[in-house]
Amino acid sequence: MKYQSPAIGNEISCVMHQIKNRVLKNNKKLEGILISGLKKDNFNILGKISHEFNPHGYTITILLSESHAAFHTYPEYNSLFFYLYSCRGSDDGRKTYEFVKKKLKPFYEDFNERAIIVNNKFKSLNI
């Protein structure tokens, strides 16, 4: 059988605001939260790469069989940017997002989600 990825992926892009300092500056814990969320959502982790900035700030991307996820922190603003792109279909990755949000407890957030159509045949169907 010829391999075909689902024709639609899902992108979640969210800034979480007013996260407590002790959470936002614990980089090891942040990594654990993101990885736990992805595993609970049955994503397969291929690898990860991260960096700690001076004097503060942390950035991590996690490569998945199903695309990728990332955290970028802004301790100076008490905010964190969360990103997840999944190729498993529309609405996917919500479980990871909900887990992360539950753990980080932002006071409010700027949430965006978008279906990503990777199969151009949809274009002619006006989807």
Added chain:
Amino acid sequence: MKYQSPAIGNEISCVMHQIKNRVLKNNKKLEGILISGLKKDNFNILGKISHEFNPHGYTITILLSESHAAFHTYPEYNSLFFYLYSCRGSDDGRKTYEFVKKKLKPFYEDFNERAIIVNNKFKSLNI
């Protein structure tokens, strides 16, 4: 002086369609194109992680001092998903995007761009 990131980042998320097979299946070349574009746009590369799928498909994320970039290919659909998040301010990363597009020559694309406000103080200003 206390370090502060710019209060606005920029997210570019684009599916490029109908890329020629010989381009889309040359993973080493794709990596080179993404890295060249980022360097020409003065991004600082901290590291990269990639994976080649069987029977086809390639995925790479590049960690930047200014956040991250990624390619995910769909040879079965002749398409590629390009992502770049930069914390350097609004409209940033266009130079990388234009370079990638020029090299990959998609027949058409689904381009999305969004300012990411990481400083919650903007909320009260209704920006």
